[in-house]
Amino acid sequence: QVQLVESGGGLVQVGGSLRLSCAASGSIVSLNVMGWYRQAPGKQRELVATITTGGSTNYAEFAKVRFTISRDNAKNTAYLQMNTLKPEDAGVYYCLVHDVGMAYWGKGTRITVSS
Numbered sequence: 001q002v003q004l005v006e007s008g009g010g011l012v013q014v015g016g017s018l019r020l021s022c023a024a025s026g027s028i029v030s031l032n033v034m035g036w037y038r039q040a041p042g043k044q045r046e047l048v049a050t051i052t053t054g055g056s057t058n059y060a061e062f063a064k065v066r067f068t069i070s071r072d073n074a075k076n077t078a079y080l081q082m083n084t085l086k087p088e089d090a091g092v093y094y095c096l097v098h099d100v101g102m103a104y105w106g107k108g109t110r111i112t113v114s115s
Contacts, residue, residue, distance in 0.1 A: 001026050001104075002024055002025070002026045002027060002028055002031075002083045002088065002097060002099050002102070002104045003025050003026045003029055003104075004022055004023070004024055004095045004097060004104055004105070004106035004107075005022070005026070005106065006020060006021065006022050006027075006093065006094070006095045006106045006107065006108060007020070007021045007023075007024045007109060008020040008021050008080075008108060008109060009093060009109030009110050009111050009114075010110075010111070010112070010114055011112045011113075011114060012085055012111070012114070013085075013113070013114055013115075014085065014086060014087060014113055014114065014115045015065070015084055015085065016085050016113075017081070017082060017084075017085065018082050018084045018085065018111060019079060019080070019081050019082070020036065020079065020082070020093055020095075020109060021078070021079055022034065022036070022077060022078045022079075022080075022095030022097075022106060023075070023076065023077045024077070024078075024097055024099075025076065028076055028099060029099050029100045030053060030099060030100060031053065031073075031076060031097050031098070031099050032052060032053050032098055032099065032100075033049065033050055033051070033052055033096075033098040034051055034071055034078035034095070034096075034097045034098075035047070035049060035050030035051065035052075035058075035069070035078070035095070035096045035097070036048040036049055036050075036069065036078070036080045036093055036095060036096070037093070037094045037096055038092065038093045038094065038111075039090075039091050039092050039094070039108075040091035040092065041090070043091075044071065045094065046060065046074070046091070046112040047060050048060055048067065048080065048101075049063050049067060049069035049080065050096075051069045051070065051071050051078060052070070053068055053071075054060060055071075057069055065067040066082065066083050066084045066085075067080060067081065067082050067083070067108050068080070068081040068083075069081075078095065078097075080093070082111075085111070085113050087113050087115055088113075089111060089113055090111055090112055090113045091110070091111060092108040092109065092110050092111075092115070093108060093109050093110075093111055094106055094107075094108045095107040
């Protein structure tokens with residue numbers, strides 16, 4: 001089992017920045033993919049970005065310019081730097097990791113963007 005703890009969410013003004021962290025622990029083998037998803041009220045959960053152990057990244061279209069995903073393999077931690085936040089970025093952000101074919105979700109961290 002892999003446990004995930006997300007942090008860094010909170011209230012931010014429009015145009016502001018936040019940095020989310022996702023720390024993995026437990027019976028980790030490789031964490032070959034770490035990623036972030038988000039879910040706005042009344043909407044389906046959607047991909048934000050993923051990153052492989054080797055550093056290859058994949059972004060949703062809305063995240064390509066304003067968001068940056070990174071990871072520290074030594075710390076089993078992924079980060080999501082979010083800049084120029086918009087009201088539509090509000091929601092719960094979830095960490096997802098893949099570890100030898102198993103997928104694990106974090107409990108989520110909420111982002112509120114105020115105008």
